[in-house]
Amino acid sequence: MNSKKEYQFGTKVIHCAQSPKDWQGATLPPIYQTASHAHPTAEHLSDTFAGKTKDHIYMRLSNPTNRILEEKLTELEGGMGAIVMSSGMAAISNTCMALLRAGDEFVSGNSLFMSTYLLFTKVFSKYGITANIVESTDMDAIEKVVNEKTRFIYLETIGNPKMDIPDLTRATEIAHTYEIPLLVDNTMATPYLCRPFELGADVVIHSTTKYLSGHGATTGGAVIDSGNFAWSQKRFPDFQPFIERKGALALLDKIWREHHINFGTTQAPIHSYLTMIGLDTLALxxxxxxxxxxxxxxxxxxxxxxxxxxxxxxxxxxxxxxxxxxxxxxxxxxxxxxxxxxxxxxxxxxxxxxxxxxxxxxxxxxxxxxxxxxxxxxxxxxxxxxxxxxxxxxxxxxxxxxxxxxxxxxxxxxxxxx
Ligand SMILES: Cc1ncc(COP(=O)(O)O)c(C=O)c1O
CATH class of the missing domain: 3.90.1150.10 (Aspartate Aminotransferase, domain 1)
Incomplete structure (x- = not known):
């Protein structure tokens, strides 16, 4: 794709992150079905472990097919980076856990997918984390429960199954007034219908199992970071090492380093491949x-x-x-x-x-x-x-x-x- 030209969504979804010249002319991404990657020298593997190269080491850490999907989703949402995971729930739980410590709180709309609701109310409470759950479309109620322990606000673009739609611009204003990020599960809208970063949101999450792959053939999830939130603000002292390592992508680094690779929530490359085939027809x-x-x-x-x-x-x-x-x-x-x-x-x-x-x-x-x-x-x-x-x-x-x-x-x- 001509990287300088801004194509319409239906064109972009087909052509973004395509690289046939690196794929021996293939127009579909290759499936790198390999657990590990060989390195030419001991120094190269050491550099890769140290994050000095973008090469791959082991599938649980990263995979070239998954990376192509990460690039596509980053571009479609207008973000700065992404990590794909084994399911939407993996993306939700890893992202929230990277943000939360024992004793922290967060605010969530009550219009939530069932497992997200159970995670927030039954699982996080075991670790001393409080989810303050209020009416998703009631911005006053959301603002009222933000306190000094709140680490983020969480909303679904279109609630499943309540079908209510929170005002993301207003939710962003509230979040940023208190120097906390707005996280949005954009599964039901997809970037075709809504691009939460353009409304000010900071992090977008997807179950790619749904419209993005579109054929009931895969499970998968993704977290996409806008790169806009200033993690150096006072509520996030634990982000300092990640800021030093990855700057604006500190959250993605924290999710990846602390949770994704240790919990083993890897997307199998065949699922990324099937998701990319599905993505081609997303707009239609x-x-x-x-x-x-x-x-x-x-x-x-x-x-x-x-x-x-x-x-x-x-x-x-x-x-x-x-x-x-x-x-x-x-x-x-x-x-x-x-x-x-x-x-x-x-x-x-x-x-x-x-x-x-x-x-x-x-x-x-x-x-x-x-x-x-x-x-x-x-x-x-x-x-x-x-x-x-x-x-x-x-x-x-x-x-x-x-x-x-x-x-x-x-x-x-x-x-x-x-
Ligand atoms: C809005 C929403 N978010 C997240 C999920 C979880 O996705 P997955 O089943 O891929 O873990 C679902 C599943 O139905 C969903 O509807």
Missing amino acids: RMERHMSNAMAVARYLAKRPEVKWVNYPGLEGHASHHTALKQFADKGFGGMLTFGLADQKSCAQFINHLKLLYHLANLGDCKTLVIHPYSSQYVAFDEPTRKSLSITPDMIRLSVGIEDIEDICEDLGQALERI
Whole structure:
């Protein structure tokens, strides 16, 4: 790619970090399926361990195929560097742990993917870390709980499955007033729809398992650093050695050195390869996911069996205006939830579907359906389900890229039979 020219997103996603001249003319990245890399001299291996070369040592530490994906994601999000990991949860847990020490606190929106919620509330509490969880879109509530122990603010661009959209510009202002970073899980929006760094956020996290890879073929995660946050500020004295080593990329160095390589959260190169093949069509897929999701939302809103539809593209949605502002009219995401008038018929509805898949994932080309209350959240107590807006009548739909008529027909025939 001509590095001087700023291409449109759909072009960039295909051509960025491509280097056929280094790949014997191949236009797809090579899969370096090797545990270790040989070094020409003892001095070279020593220099590489000391961080004086960018060469590779051992797959748990780094891998050339993974590095190509890291370069692509850095460019697509407009950041300074990235680390890919074995799953979205690996990226979330390593990033948060690199930032947190026993006794620290952080603020998080309550609109969180289930495992993130469990990590924040059940796992971190074992190590003396407090997650102050408040309404994701209530910026006053977020500001109110920031205190001298707070190390960061954490939000999802579009909450899964609550479908609410926090104002990231305002969240950034709050974070930076208190000299703390804003971390954003951008899985549901992808950089096609939202680039949180342009709104001021400092760190972006992805589950690449979802829209970025897009075919339900891989698991993976990534953390991308904007390189803009000043880690030399007074709340982060423990960052000093990492600043000395890597300057603006101190956080990535800390994540990598303290957590990623020691916890062994390596991405297998085949997963990076599959993610890169998927990435090529991200722009096209997102357009179709989103136009289909809008059509499904309108279709469901007219059905007598459906009590409510929760999609930010609908004008009455509480986050509609934030979405219009933040996503620059490109769309509203590919997922929605809806409630059945007869909440006891959720299982029956799912069992009657003929085309759509019933499974626990999202962001696949195929339309996916799940009843969160009786699946992912089956072991949650009722007050927690309520606080996370997981109601017994709620169905979650990750709308795929099939022909819209077929998606609606399948939904319609299943609704008719309940
Ligand atoms: C918004 C969001 N973040 C993170 C994750 C975790 O990703 P992974 O399953 O790749 O660990 C998920 C998974 O569904 C998710 O929806």
